[in-house]
Amino acid sequence: MIRYFLLLLTLTLFISCEDVIDVDLPENETRLIVNGVIRVDETQDYLPVEIRVSESSSFFENNTIASIKSAIIYYGTPNPDAPEILEGGGVSNLAELEPGSGIWVPDPTFDSDQRIRVSSINEGDVFQLTIETNEERYFATTTYVKSVPIDSLVQGDETLFSGDETEVIVSFTDRGNSDDFYVLDLDFGEFLVTEDEFYQGQTFVFSYFYDNELELNTSSVVDISLLGADEAFYNYMNQIIVQSGGDQGPFQTPAATVRGNIINITGIDNNEVFDNVERTNNFALGYFAIVEEYKDSIEITNNEKN
Numbered sequence: 001m002i003r004y005f006l007l008l009l010t011l012t013l014f015i016s017c018e019d020v021i022d023v024d025l026p027e028n029e030t031r032l033i034v035n036g037v038i039r040v041d042e043t044q045d046y047l048p049v050e051i052r053v054s055e056s057s058s059f060f061e062n063n064t065i066a067s068i069k070s071a072i073i074y075y076g077t078p079n080p081d082a083p084e085i086l087e088g089g090g091v092s093n094l095a096e097l098e099p100g101s102g103i104w105v106p107d108p109t110f111d112s113d114q115r116i117r118v119s120s121i122n123e124g125d126v127f128q129l130t131i132e133t134n135e136e137r138y139f140a141t142t143t144y145v146k147s148v149p150i151d152s153l154v155q156g157d158e159t160l161f162s163g164d165e166t167e168v169i170v171s172f173t174d175r176g177n178s179d180d181f182y183v184l185d186l187d188f189g190e191f192l193v194t195e196d197e198f199y200q201g202q203t204f205v206f207s208y209f210y211d212n213e214l215e216l217n218t219s220s221v222v223d224i225s226l227l228g229a230d231e232a233f234y235n236y237m238n239q240i241i242v243q244s245g246g247d248q249g250p251f252q253t254p255a256a257t258v259r260g261n262i263i264n265i266t267g268i269d270n271n272e273v274f275d276n277v278e279r280t281n282n283f284a285l286g287y288f289a290i291v292e293e294y295k296d297s298i299e300i301t302n303n304e305k306n
Helices: 002-016 231-244
Strands: 030-042 051-055 070-077 086-096 103-106 127-130 139-143 151-157 166-173 179-187 189-194 203-210 221-229 286-301
Touching: 030 127, 030 139, 030 221, 051 127, 051 203, 070 139, 086 166, 139 179, 139 286, 151 221, 151 286, 179 231, 189 203, 189 231, 231 286
Parallel strands: 030 286
Antiparallel strands: 030 051, 051 103, 070 086, 070 127, 086 103, 127 139, 151 166, 166 203, 179 189, 179 221, 221 286
16 A cells, blocks of 8 residues: 555656746847859859848747848959959849849849859859848858769669668769869758869769668659869868758758858958957858859669568
8 A cells, every 4th residue: 555655646746747847048149141152054154143141040940031232243363463353254243033032143133244154254263252231241252163074873782771771873083183172962951072182083983872861662863963162162061061960951050050151341441351350250151152063863763672
């Protein structure tokens, strides 16, 4: 009898402790998020310029569309004697595609064409992006980086741990005349980075295993892209992949703040020296890059494995 009494008392105490507790989560500082990676297909006439802007939100809330006043891209070839001077390029004024969309494209209302012709750019050309909000100004600079074609995509039959993964074997050939970096977009929001330290000038072959993205006994088309990257973009994407577990793109709010190349230049009189004001922690998330893209697709069948 004593045992039952003690058990009943314990259950009563446990149930009585099921009170709702309100926890005040810390307020995150709102930051501008810029999705500014422009993928260049040199068989097309114009760069597909599209800058997406949003704002980070508090815990458990989706990011919101950002309201900005203007966005402008300057581009050209650096002068050998004065690299800060861009020659032979031009200016592309951007406008919001639709009010409230947060998508900025070359402004079609200008008298002159604000689109950037692919034929007018070369590897190593510099692009500068300025974004202005009601209170602040942001600046980013990047260099156009070339890529290489994908040689082949082949479905393999190897697996990893669960036995249900689907293997795709990817191969491409490095150029061999420079230290090159690459970003692979493997579809389903998954990315990988690689550098040619150990395969410079050679064909690089690797396997990627898809887990849970493909339904059993069905055929799926997987789109894979190979992007050129400079070392800074490579390092940024590597940090994003590590912190996100590889399952989200580079422009969602990551688990921890990863700093890209978009700086706050409000009140700064010299873009080359951007530490002359106390705003080291006031920067935008995201990245601005102009990179060549080669892409290919493969239809794969995820048959149930025994």
